[in-house]
Amino acid sequence: MSKHVWKSVLATSLCVMMLVACSNNATSVNPAESPEKTTPAATTVDTKSAETKKEISISAFDRGSVPTEEGSYESNRWTKWINENSPATVKWIPVDRGQAQQKISTLIASGSAPDLIWEYDRNYIAQLANQGAIQPIDSYIEQYSTTLKKYLQEHPQLKSAMTINGKMYAVTSERSIESIANNGMWIRQDWLDKLQLKAPTTVEELIEVAKKFKDEDPDGNGQKDTVPIVFNGNAVQIMRAFFFTNENQWYLEDGQMKYGRTLDRFTDSLAFQKSLFDQGLIDKEYITDSNFQRARQLWTTGKAGIYFGNWSMDNEMRDLKANVPDAKVAPLESVASKYGKNGLYQELPSNVLVAFNSNMDKDRIETAVKFLDWMLEKGWMPMKFGEENVHYKLVNGEIPQRLDSDKYRQEVAYANEYAILSQWNTKPEWIPIMAAQDALSQEIALAKSEALKVALKNEYRRDIAFSPDLPEVSQLIATFAPIATQIEVKVVTGGKALSPEEGMAQVRKEWKRLGGENVEKLAQEWYEKNKEFLNVKK
Structure with a gap:
């Protein structure tokens, strides 16, 4: 993010905090108190009363990192802060990080999936698009958005991540280098x-x-x-x-599309992993x-x-x-x-992909777009750094420096989950400046830098920007993955029962049985059609 934009965001946050202090005499944060008492005081960013706000629901990864004293992923100081300051009342739907896709798919099948569904995995988002579980959102961004629309125009490199079958099925923001x-x-x-x-x-x-x-x-x-x-x-x-x-x-193996697992x-x-075991x-x-x-x-x-x-x-x-x-x-x-x-x-440069449930009505769609505008413009910073002069202070007018690592860990760290859009970017040399200044925090920060x-x-090999977003590909891999995993576990942990070579022969046999050769053909056709779009780097 450009320096002047970054300062603008910080200035906005500073003004918000000043308004809090003047109008609400904001209380200091004490982790020993209940979440209800420690929720950051409401600001005047959003003039709507709670009664007039529309409710939307959003998925969130449950990583098991919310301290008991803070509440839960559904209700804590930051969910309350979001509801008091954003243009929406948000109901967060936690899904276990290790089983997020299975949980979301189950919720979709039962008709109880959240309005906004987000994932890092573009293949999964493409799968939901091909199933009709999520909907194209080009027109909604054009009609209802200001901040996000402008941001996407200024970051055209994100377009390919959001586009499936020629339409925008998700929105995203650019990753910071640390992610x-x-x-x-x-x-x-x-x-x-x-x-x-x-x-x-x-x-x-x-x-x-x-x-x-x-x-x-x-x-x-x-x-x-x-x-x-x-x-x-x-x-x-x-x-x-x-x-x-x-x-x-x-x-791309000699110009031919091949799936990594084969x-x-x-x-x-597998042989290396087995040797370690x-x-x-x-x-x-x-x-x-x-x-x-x-x-x-x-x-x-x-x-x-x-x-x-x-x-x-x-x-x-x-x-x-x-x-x-x-x-x-x-x-x-x-x-x-x-x-x-x-x-x-x-x-890849794109961060989480936020998709819209196909069952959303017009009012919730508009509310969701305006919420994303707010999160990208103002909401992300407290989710990442907490409250200024309580959890961090600004150094050189632009670098948020953590005041107390234990306090941040207890009261803020879990809130990163809610910043589904963000304009944050960092530099390695900022890490020691951003960290708390005690000896231990500095030792850790220098190691992290x-x-x-x-x-x-070292450059990581990625032959194509994205995997084929074809329903035949997604369906085959969804069926193939657990079968291959079971074989691979037997190779690694089964002693002499199954060698890596024998295991791979079984994996390839299952790939072929499930239609892998046809899928490879479809993938090749898809690649030839989308070469420029895929921004291939070798």
């Missing part, structure tokens, strides 16, 4: 130093370092109780990327650790040496330092395989 750099790897630098090891640069070196973390007592307690590698939900993407593949992407390179990624280099309970709480506990209690996760892991690092004050962590660059060095998974650079250092 483009999605994945990240962390390593215990103090363990490397103690064992006189260097950070691994290849998959082979990664395995050797992991073995030493397992066998040579890096935590110094005299027991062989360390787990070399733990991970969150990004682990599969990270391990696949070492081999230039991703199970949910399409690739490639020879995918076999190599068979040698006890990853936690063997990861299959049942669906919410990754066990993995997190192993890391934060100092029992794990490498974390496959996100480039930004504030809470995990803070909790680790609380349990092991002398722990030193460092970001780990992507490691090379026989195919070369791929980047860690990076997202370096991690962001490392995460973006």
